[in-house]
Amino acid sequence: MEQNKPLGPxxxxxxARPGVPTEAPEAGRFRAPLNPxxxxxxxxxxxxxxxxxxxxxxxxxxxxxxxxxxDRWLTLFTIVLIYVVLASGLNIVVGFTGLLDLGYxxxxxxxxxxxxxxxxxxxxxxxxxDISEMWWLTWVNVLVGGGLAAVAGSLIGYPTxxxxxxxxxxxxxxxxxxxxxxxxxxxGLTRGPSGVSxxxxxxxxxxxxxxxxxxxxxxxxxxxxxxxVISRLVRSRVGRAxxxxxxxxxxxxxxxxxxxxxxxxxxxxxxxxxGTMGVFFGQYLNFIHPSNFxxxxxxxxxxxxxxxxxxxxxxxxxxxxIWITLQEWLRDFEFIQLHPEVRGMVMGIVLVLLMIFRPQxxxxxxxxxxxxxxxxxxxxxx
Amino acid sequence: xxxxxxxxxxxxxxxxxxxxxxxxxxxxxxxVALIGPNGAGKTTVFNxxxxxxxxxxxxxxxxxxxxxGFPPHKATQLGIARTFQNIRLFGEMSALENVLVGQxxxxxxxxxxxxxxxxxxxxxxxxxxxxxxxxxEYVGLSSYQDEAARNLPYGSxxxxxxxxxLATQPSLLFLDEPAAGMNPQESGALMDLIRQxxxxxxxIMMIEHxxxxxxxxxxxxxxxxHGEKISEGTPEYVRGDPKVIEAYLxxxx
Numbered sequence: 001m002e003q004n005k006p007l008g009p010x011x012x013x014x015x016a017r018p019g020v021p022t023e024a025p026e027a028g029r030f031r032a033p034l035n036p037x038x039x040x041x042x043x044x045x046x047x048x049x050x051x052x053x054x055x056x057x058x059x060x061x062x063x064x065x066x067x068x069x070x071d072r073w074l075t076l077f078t079i080v081l082i083y084v085v086l087a088s089g090l091n092i093v094v095g096f097t098g099l100l101d102l103g104y105x106x107x108x109x110x111x112x113x114x115x116x117x118x119x120x121x122x123x124x125x126x127x128x129x130d131i132s133e134m135w136w137l138t139w140v141n142v143l144v145g146g147g148l149a150a151v152a153g154s155l156i157g158y159p160t161x162x163x164x165x166x167x168x169x170x171x172x173x174x175x176x177x178x179x180x181x182x183x184x185x186x187x188g189l190t191r192g193p194s195g196v197s198x199x200x201x202x203x204x205x206x207x208x209x210x211x212x213x214x215x216x217x218x219x220x221x222x223x224x225x226x227x228x229v230i231s232r233l234v235r236s237r238v239g240r241a242x243x244x245x246x247x248x249x250x251x252x253x254x255x256x257x258x259x260x261x262x263x264x265x266x267x268x269x270x271x272x273x274x275g276t277m278g279v280f281f282g283q284y285l286n287f288i289h290p291s292n293f294x295x296x297x298x299x300x301x302x303x304x305x306x307x308x309x310x311x312x313x314x315x316x317x318x319x320x321x322i323w324i325t326l327q328e329w330l331r332d333f334e335f336i337q338l339h340p341e342v343r344g345m346v347m348g349i350v351l352v353l354l355m356i357f358r359p360q361x362x363x364x365x366x367x368x369x370x371x372x373x374x375x376x377x378x379x380x381x382x
Numbered sequence: 383x384x385x386x387x388x389x390x391x392x393x394x395x396x397x398x399x400x401x402x403x404x405x406x407x408x409x410x411x412x413x414v415a416l417i418g419p420n421g422a423g424k425t426t427v428f429n430x431x432x433x434x435x436x437x438x439x440x441x442x443x444x445x446x447x448x449x450x451g452f453p454p455h456k457a458t459q460l461g462i463a464r465t466f467q468n469i470r471l472f473g474e475m476s477a478l479e480n481v482l483v484g485q486x487x488x489x490x491x492x493x494x495x496x497x498x499x500x501x502x503x504x505x506x507x508x509x510x511x512x513x514x515x516x517x518x519e520y521v522g523l524s525s526y527q528d529e530a531a532r533n534l535p536y537g538s539x540x541x542x543x544x545x546x547x548l549a550t551q552p553s554l555l556f557l558d559e560p561a562a563g564m565n566p567q568e569s570g571a572l573m574d575l576i577r578q579x580x581x582x583x584x585x586i587m588m589i590e591h592x593x594x595x596x597x598x599x600x601x602x603x604x605x606x607x608h609g610e611k612i613s614e615g616t617p618e619y620v621r622g623d624p625k626v627i628e629a630y631l632x633x634x635x
Binding site: 229232233235236237238239240241243244246247248250251252253254255256257258259265269311369370371372373 | 432434453454455458459463464466470471472473474475476478479482483484486487488489491492493495496497499503506507510511546550
């Protein structure tokens with residue numbers, strides 16, 4: 001994931017301004033061939049380059065646990081993958097649809113608490129079932145938790161998405177806090193500040209994902225599936241409607257897009273991925289606690305998106321990998337061990353510098369193609 | 383039966399009556415120009431008809447159906463497309479994607495179709511892309527297909543807006559000052575394009591300040607001043623109407 005070379009050739013050389021006399025519309029323009037790295041982010045340029053780079057990154061990710069076997073780093077990589085999905089999901093809302101969501105952690109919490117409550121509070125304590133037998137439910141939960149978060153997203157989104165800009169941000173911020181406060185105080189359901197422990201791990205029959213090594217691969221698989229789904233959503237009629245709303249809501253409505261419905265859809269889709277990751281998180285750590293879902297988490301997720309670059313598919317991934325790894329790596333310094341609060345400050349400085357020198361994020365929000373040519377099939381099918 | 387008809391359309395903003403009791407109609411395959419001095423309420427008529435805001439009173443009938451108060455996306459679905467006075471393209475999207483967005487209301491698949499790409503969504507998507515390419519060629523923008531809309535030259539942005547509006551497969555096309563900021567050569571090409579679109583079976587209503595364009599292509603001209611209709615007729619008639627001359631130039635003593 002270290003392909004953050006300068007992306008100079010991506011910026012078009014000329015930008016026409018209203019009132020500037022134009023050339024005849026027929027006049028084509030010569031475009032310099034993009035370099036292969038740029039091709040990954042723009043989708044222009046040869047397709048094999050993108051697939052090759054994607055394959056390379058996946059290969060590195062798959063080989064990583066064989067090279068680095070320390071538990072500390074394997075745990076970290078798993079957490080990184082969780083944040084990769086969270087940032088990418090949030091990017092649907094913030095980057096593609098242009099809605100500022102400061103309460104994204106709420107959906108993560110809903111997923112996490114769902115898994116904990118259904119297993120420990122309902123099935124084990126409520127019905128007295130042996131939850132270690134119910135391995136299949138760990139998988140079903142991922143989808144149900146995501147679905148639950150998506151439903152919560154549309155419930156909260158329905159009244160709030162009428163608001164714009166700052167007002168929406170404040171409402172979502174409040175919602176993020178409300179969920180945590182409810183989790184902290186509804187002791188009967190969530191055990192409040194003592195948290196829910198004993199959430200079973202993912203398992204297939206007797207094969208339990210109990211080591212960090214196994215969990216890492218599970219997280220990797222979930223991340224790959226999530227990113228695949230997100231990329232398909234974005235490169236479709238749905239993604240185009242979202243991007244149109246971001247670029248100009250009035251014009252989007254004039255194109256026949258039901259803007260409130262699509263904003264709600266964006267919100268729910270983003271929430272879905274947070275929900276699935278919440279379930280994963282709960283079943284990975286076996287323990288859910290309100291402090292996992294603090295306000296700060298929402299900000300961190302937003303920072304990942306901003307850091308990597310909004311509105312692209314690669315940006316949030318790069319943001320999550322760099323930021324979360326850096327945060328852990330900083331712990332190695334003696335100075336930071338003595339003054340742990342400095343860590344937040346370092347991250348703050350990084351973000352400020354980034355905003356000054358590269359406001360578009362490390363990767364930059366360069367556009368992803370919002371459609372996919374489906375030509376190849378013409379030969380075989382039609 | 384006219385394609386579009388407004389009956390005593392009125393739009394009030396606070397204490398300002400922007401449009402006052404305007405009756406107008408547009409017939410099949412006609413090119414109607416809506417003209418008038420700045421602030422006469424022309425764009426307000428467009429916005430009230432296309433649902434950007436509901437009319438304060440009066441009615442809008444499109445193809446025999448009362449549509450006043452419909453939200454904009456509904457109006458577009460029924461077949462009214464528009465361009466904007468100050469160009470409102472989706473700046474970060476490519477020219478082709480802009481036209482694809484235009485086809486939003488003529489395609490159906492949503493999340494499930496997007497994720498699984500079943501046969502139906504593939505068929506729709508393929509058709510949409512092919513049609514978008516056709517439309518870009520039609521307005522002469524094929525060479526800009528993958529260029530971000532905001533980087534297009536000004537005149538081409540206007541053309542792209544028209545292509546995007548056509549992509550919604552309208553039966554009535556509203557053009558809000560399509561020739562604004564164009565040089566004579568460009569506006570000449572634009573007139574050819576508008577004629578060509580009409581010849582393909584389209585009803586067009588446009589707001590325009592460029593009198594060469596208005597006189598050159600409209601079948602009928604409607605003149606608004608201070609929110610009221612003051613004249614209506616052929617370009618020749620309107621040009622000679624003393625009320626119109628007065629509205630534009632003031633009363634001669």
